[in-house]
Amino acid sequence: MTEVLSIGTYAAMDAQALRAEFGGPELPALADLDSLPQAARDAVIAMACKSHEALGPAQMDKLPNLKLIARYGVGYEAVDLAAAAARGITVTNTPDVLNDDVADLGVAIWLGLLREVERGIANVRSGDWANGGPPLARKATGRRVGIMGLGRIGRELADRLAAFKCEVHYSARSPKDTPQGWQFHDNALSLATAVDDLFVTVVGGPETENLIDAGVLAALGADGHLINLSRGSVVDEGALLAALDAGGIRGAGLDVFRNEPRPDLRLVTRPDVLPLPHIATATIETRTRMGELQRANIRAVLDGKPALTPVPF
Template identity: 45%
Template sequence: MTNHAPAAADVPTALPAAAATGHTILQVGPVNPDVQAALAGEFGALRLPETRPEREDFLHEHGGQVTVAVCSGRIGVDTELMRALPNLAAIVNFGVGYDSTDIAQAAERGIPVSNTPDVLTDCVADTALALYLDVLRRISAADRFVRRGDWEATGNFPLAVRASGKRVGILGLGRIGAAIARRLEGFGCELHYHNRRRIDGSPYAYHASARELAEAVEVLIVAAAGGPESAGLVDADVLTALGSEGYLVNIARGSVVDEPALVSALVEGRIAGAGLDVFAHEPYVPAQLLDLDSVVVLPHLGSGTAETRKDMARLTLENLRSFLRDGSLTTPV
């Protein structure tokens, strides 16, 4: 699904407009194929070159005309790019996360930003549940055990840990966190959570900090939004509180967890294991994790199903069409 930016020679020199709206649309980085096809065919969007010399030349020539940027959750409109687009009027984001975009600058300049909430909630929650089951029951490690021939050569696989009935903490009880909690109710789990604010009417036990949450549970599932406010929220102290029999699952953003502290805790056995869909410097994964059977690593595929990606593409284009039509966004952040 990865798309590559065109060579500099392929970047349009004339500025196409989006139908008769007078807007000029810019695609920033690779996006979903359905979105890209619509951007090129329906909207005549420009595409930002990825290499610096071509990018600088492009922005010098066209930056002042761009009014709408379309991007993904992984490659947003960062501080430098936003400053190079003085007439930017809206940012349309493919994905629920938008921490790669300079939201503070957008707010200061009155630039609305959209994302694609709800449509990916179930698939991300399913991924969290898959990681939870995998790391506790050691499913991937057992698969490797069989494929290596160890079952035949050495006998039974070592015992795993029961997944049902656990005390589980949800760090970030938003849409996705709540969907994860509902799934874990079916496993008879005792559920706890930490948010910036207590949720009125929640049936789950609230804790005032991430550390207090980790101290109270056996498994900590990270579902908090990314961005500067949550950076390093799960730090060495939180991991120490989780303890040598505790497990971490992260389907949020790699930035939410202090990755060096996590690697150290896993290598030294100061926590029991981790199921990770996200990392601090994707696609780089710390090499120390790759040889640990106590760790399950995924390539950031939380919402990666054909059905969900189609729904996300539909909502992205719905936001774009709405803004071009009347200046409103369907799902503003």
């Protein structure tokens, strides 16, 4: 009997582990659901999902006995939670196990921007070093930093930046229990006005669509940097291009984009942008733990137990 359906393109280690533990059909995308015979769809109880496609009533109704959507990753904005709740479907994600990697990469991007690491590498590799080094960069230690979204990942990031003697500002739905001196802001504009560099770690979805707009970028200022570790939808990319063109901010580091994996080339080819291919969690250690947690959620539900990490409805 088919119990677990795998959706998405998994790394070999995760694909093999899913096959070994559960078997079941594997599809590259939700759009391929119709390729499964009805009997196979009727037998699906759990979905192992690694896809950013919209997962709503139309897809859920093709799997009439579905009880679990086990997401690979922390984000779940693509899932219609109301539709899942109405059908008695539990939705899980893989939180916490990836916090360190995302925070680490945020710091790496920040340092890369401020110290202009990419320009330095090019200077050495091209042979131009013999004619003089690159222009002076900027100091990282002691800058004023803002964390847009002080959740689990945001807190890990803030702790790391505090070690750089930075003045920490943050936004969240409400003030958090933080070290003395960390300053709370209740909106993006206030936060951007107060800091030199703005890190985005909010959740994706309609509520945060274009949260980083022209006004926020203007408030950040000409010496400011934007680092987005969240979702591409959170940043108005047109406004970001305009701000960079006008010198309204100094640079941007982006691990996420609106049109992945084909981002706007006008953005990613700029020397004042440090672009990465959505690799915040892309280490062997963290991806292993993400896969283990996804499979543990599936096993729990198949065994009639509560899911380990259900998302709030």
